[in-house]
Amino acid sequence: MAPTLRPRRSALYLPGNNARALEKGKTLPADVLIFDLEDAVGPDAKTTSRQQVCEAVSSDAYRPREVVVRINGLGTDWHEEDLAAVAECGADAVLVPKVDTGQQVEALVASLDRLGAPKSVQLWAMIETPRAFLRIEEIVSASDRLAVLVVGTNDLVNELHALHVPGRAPVVPALALAVLGARVAGKAVLDGVFNDITDEAGFAAEARQGREMGFDGKTLIHPSQVAPANEVFGPSEKELADAAKIVRAYEQAQAAGRSVITVDGRMIESLHVRDAQRILALAERISELQAHTG
Structure with missing residues (x-):
């Protein structure tokens, strides 16, 4: 099976509490904009950031880019309110961190249905724990509403007690499992972020590795990474x-x-x-x- 054919070469995280970054996102040539309510936002700013992000998404000022909101994970104090807000704000998808099982996917889809989210609102799942990679087939088979897998390499390296090294040898087996799982079920799959925004050569090398492995695109943490990601993951x-x-x-x-x-x-x-x-x-x-x- 093939995933829905939509450019996802570059998926840029925008901090949900940073109004300047949200404004700049309107001008960036990223294929996907991920409005982040999780890692980028401290506990005291969760509620105001949620409101700010939903207002931005509802404005349609970011179209025709794909607009996604990363919410706080299952079991956190903000998850339910985040999910309810994204279900009705007009986003293309909700990205949920640390999805470990097919049962969690089913529960998330049931919640979206209960909240009245249009069928067009996709579920994106972050795969970032050893358990998730070992259950990849179960996760991708749980629902048709699940459209995209996003690999969380930072959390994976941390949980493996491994090191961030050029070539990513410690996590290559997990990366391959993510691509295999996505292709089995007809999902798209995005590579994890590259942390050093000053290392242009390192980013280019890691992006090429991801492209060679079969990823559809790469998640990004800085606007400077958009153009090289578009070049690497686009057809030459x-x-x-x-x-x-x-x-x-x-x-x-x-x-x-x-x-x-x-x-x-x-x-x-x-x-x-x-x-x-x-x-x-x-x-x-x-x-x-x-x-x-x-």
């Missing part, structure tokens, strides 16, 4: 040229009644055609988004 000129050539050869073969297709001496199978069609369709969606966001 070569990918687009190759995809167009494959689709053209397929169409010509179909018209001529031929079943054997070759491109540049390489045998082309149906899986290559499907992937080429996906790449071209994604590029078209990216062009449409860029026409409105710059």
